[in-house]
Amino acid sequence: xxxxxxxxxxxxxxxxxxxxxxxxxxxxxxxxQYAASGSGITLPRLPFxxxxxxxxxxxxxxxGLAFRNNPLVKWLGGIPLxxxxxxxxxxxxxxxxxxxxxxxxxxxxxxxxxxxQIFSSWPFALSVLLFLGNLGLSxxxxxxxxxxxNLQFILFHAGFWIxxxxxxxxxSDLQRLIVPIEIGKANNFGYTxxxxxxxxxxxxxxxxxxxxxxxxxxxxxxDPHSDKLLMNRAQAIIEVQKGTTATWKGIEVLxxxxxxxxxxxxxxxxxxxxxxxxxxxxxxxxxxxAAPREVWISxxxxxxxxxxxxxxxxxLIMVPGTPKSFRSAVTVQDGxxxxxxxxxxxxxxxxxxxxxxxxxxxxxxxGRWSKLSLVEVIHDPWLPAVYLGFFMIMxxxxxxxxxxxxxxxxxx
Amino acid sequence: MILDFNTAAIVAIACWATGSLxxxxxxxxxxxxxxxxxxxxxxxxxxxxxxxxxxxxxxxxPLRTLGETRLWYAALIPLVGFLVESRWEIRWLKYYCxxxxxxxxxxxxxxxDVFDKTLMPALQSPWFIPHVVVYLVGYVLLAxxxxxxxxxxxxxxxxxxxxxxxxxxxxxxLLGFVFLTFGLIFGALWAKExxxxxxxxxxxxxxxxxxxxxxxxxxxxxxYKIENRKLQWYLALAFVVLLVCWFGVNYLPSAQNSVHTYxxx
Numbered sequence: 079x080x081x082x083x084x085x086x087x088x089x090x091x092x093x094x095x096x097x098x099x100x101x102x103x104x105x106x107x108x109x110x111q112y113a114a115s116g117s118g119i120t121l122p123r124l125p126f127x128x129x130x131x132x133x134x135x136x137x138x139x140x141x142g143l144a145f146r147n148n149p150l151v152k153w154l155g156g157i158p159l160x161x162x163x164x165x166x167x168x169x170x171x172x173x174x175x176x177x178x179x180x181x182x183x184x185x186x187x188x189x190x191x192x193x194x195q196i197f198s199s200w201p202f203a204l205s206v207l208l209f210l211g212n213l214g215l216s217x218x219x220x221x222x223x224x225x226x227x228n229l230q231f232i233l234f235h236a237g238f239w240i241x242x243x244x245x246x247x248x249x250s251d252l253q254r255l256i257v258p259i260e261i262g263k264a265n266n267f268g269y270t271x272x273x274x275x276x277x278x279x280x281x282x283x284x285x286x287x288x289x290x291x292x293x294x295x296x297x298x299x300x301d302p303h304s305d306k307l308l309m310n311r312a313q314a315i316i317e318v319q320k321g322t323t324a325t326w327k328g329i330e331v332l333x334x335x336x337x338x339x340x341x342x343x344x345x346x347x348x349x350x351x352x353x354x355x356x357x358x359x360x361x362x363x364x365x366x367x368a369a370p371r372e373v374w375i376s377x378x379x380x381x382x383x384x385x386x387x388x389x390x391x392x393x394l395i396m397v398p399g400t401p402k403s404f405r406s407a408v409t410v411q412d413g414x415x416x417x418x419x420x421x422x423x424x425x426x427x428x429x430x431x432x433x434x435x436x437x438x439x440x441x442x443x444x445g446r447w448s449k450l451s452l453v454e455v456i457h458d459p460w461l462p463a464v465y466l467g468f469f470m471i472m473x474x475x476x477x478x479x480x481x482x483x484x485x486x487x488x489x490x
Numbered sequence: 491m492i493l494d495f496n497t498a499a500i501v502a503i504a505c506w507a508t509g510s511l512x513x514x515x516x517x518x519x520x521x522x523x524x525x526x527x528x529x530x531x532x533x534x535x536x537x538x539x540x541x542x543x544x545x546x547x548x549x550x551x552p553l554r555t556l557g558e559t560r561l562w563y564a565a566l567i568p569l570v571g572f573l574v575e576s577r578w579e580i581r582w583l584k585y586y587c588x589x590x591x592x593x594x595x596x597x598x599x600x601x602x603d604v605f606d607k608t609l610m611p612a613l614q615s616p617w618f619i620p621h622v623v624v625y626l627v628g629y630v631l632l633a634x635x636x637x638x639x640x641x642x643x644x645x646x647x648x649x650x651x652x653x654x655x656x657x658x659x660x661x662x663x664l665l666g667f668v669f670l671t672f673g674l675i676f677g678a679l680w681a682k683e684x685x686x687x688x689x690x691x692x693x694x695x696x697x698x699x700x701x702x703x704x705x706x707x708x709x710x711x712x713x714y715k716i717e718n719r720k721l722q723w724y725l726a727l728a729f730v731v732l733l734v735c736w737f738g739v740n741y742l743p744s745a746q747n748s749v750h751t752y753x754x755x
Contacts, residue, residue, distance in 0.1 A: 157710050160710060161707055161710050161711060164703055164710070165707065168700055171699055171703065175693055175696040175697050175739075176744055177743075178743055178744045178746065179744065197691050245688075252687070293607070309604070312605065313603070314604060315605065315606040315608070317607065399608070400610065401610070401611060402608070402611070403614070424611035424612055424614070425612065425684045426683075427686070436686050454686050456686045458687075461682075468678065468679070471675060472672065475671050478664070478668055479665065482664045482665060485661075486657070486661040486664075
């Protein structure tokens with residue numbers, strides 16, 4: 079049998095033309111990026127982005143349905159082009175996964191071709207737009223006429239189309255501002271990550287209190303010569319509690335007593351104090367080759383210097399535990415009489431008039447004595463649309479799983 | 491510490507090794523089949539038991555460090571081998587799976603984890619367990635898919651008979667993809683609650699997206715009826731992307747500020 083190789087652009091178009099098309103899109107994207115001397119894309123905001131997206135969707139669906147038998151349209155919505163565009167997006171993501179996505183020296187190769195901000199670059203935008211077109215066309219043919227067996231396809235592909243397009247077209251409407259607030263004060267200005275200019279907010283946040291809870295302090299053995307911490311025998315982080323033991327080579331430590339909040343006493347014995355002034359103290363018995371001895375050590379605090387146990391060329395030290403949780407008690411109010419009291423905590427954001435408020439950070443140098451709380455406020459009007467896409471993908475996914483299981487049985 | 495990881499790991503590996511030997515002997519002496527199955531399953535049961543005890547000792551899910559994810563992986567991957575055997579009557583895969591599990595436990599024995607109960611506030615979320623476990627199941631399925639594909643490539647090169655091979659690697663990839671998709675979306679939903687936005691092109695997210703695209707590409711290539719030989723090569727190599735995503739990311743220049751780098755201790 080003689081295999082006749084299909085010539086370039088001989089109908090029906092297939093992979094060769096798709097590879098060329100995707101490659102041209104990438105090259106054109108990089109060329110535009112270079113011509114625009116590295117500046118990315120600025121998208122229009124509501125309502126213009128919504129209008130543009132609707133027009134794009136209508137045009138794609140319209141073209142798919144009106145020209146469903148046209149060979150060019152078929153190819154544009156076909157798997158070969160889809161695969162090549164997936165590959166193009168993957169290549170760009172690979173760049174984004176390797177090159178740090180942060181400010182690069184102006185004029186550097188990375189900055190001129192937008193490699194350091196690949197996900198807002200022209201080649202990425204172009205590939206995604208073409209991919210959405212391809213996806214939209216393939217979707218139009220499954221949507222009309224509707225068949226139940228196409229439901230899985232429709233949910234997954236339409237979900238992906240909605241999530242991807244709304245996330246990208248809606249990114250210009252996303253507002254993320256960081257609001258620094260001191261205890262007992264209110265603030266109605268926020269800052270973006272990029273600029274120092276305060277932006278007014280449609281509400282103010284009053285900080286009643288900031289509190290931080292730590293894990294128990296840790297015992298560590300410090301070697302000042304090598305500036306290293308020595309790992310103990312049990313390969314464990316040693317949380318200080320009454321009765322805790324720890325063993326290093328030739329050194330045994332037993333915690334005899336532990337006071338979470340105390341201040342230094344006159345005779346070297348610490349005195350229990352309240353949370354706001356006290357620091358953790360522990361009485362430890364240290365057994366080495368020499369006679370065992372008992373000392374008080376402490377983590378220290380803003381006004382109390384730390385106490386370590388001197389073991390000749392090593393030091394047994396106690397450091398504060400890592401943060402376990404931190405929260406801000408706030409009152410949020412707008413000028414129209416709406417107000418709410420809330421506790422903001424990591425992973426527990428609070429909604430207020432279309433905004434979401436997040437506990438973001440605090441003055442890390444001050445630790446649990448921080449008088450400052452950083453609250454991030456976010457407004458994303460496109461979120462419901464993106465979530466709709468997510469849930470459609472998941473629903474399609476469940477059907478895909480179910481069908482896969484069913485079919486795999488037939489195959490065996 | 492009461493818990494001794496090394497003992498648990500050695501017992502599990504011993505179970506898998508004896509189970510594998512018994513399986514081989516069972517080809518001649520069918521009476522050995524039952525003890526063989528019990529031993530191999532026993533290895534995973536030991537790991538599952540260790541994870542449970544470790545979890546309660548830590549007071550947090552052992553899913554935080556790379557070493558902890560390897561524990562789950564070692565417990566789960568032999569199960570995929572058994573699943574494939576019971577469904578498609580393919581017997582060889584389970585040996586590779588148990589060897590892989592033993593290999594992961596070996597890494598953990600050479601690089602013991604530091605026993606650390608702390609869990610940073612961002613990880614204290616109901617999403618933590620579903621997000622990571624769904625991903626681990628996905629990785630396990632895709633590892634098995636890749637192994638099968640590699641085996642298929644080998645059989646093809648040696649021109650040997652291979653009946654169910656291609657459909658096994660395909661269905662494992664399909665199921666793995668479903669889990670990756672859930673992992674990705676759970677991650678996005680969690681990120682919205684913890685960090686304020688569902689997608690920030692964090693390096694780990696970028697690589698997770700890349701791995702997802704790799705398998706999305708496979709499913710479409712399969713659908714388009716690309717030559718089976720090429721598909722098997724594709725599946726065999728696609729797993730490399732997942733490996734970069736799982737632990738390679740920690741070493742990339744882009745990941746210095748990632749929220750996802752596992753704690754190195």
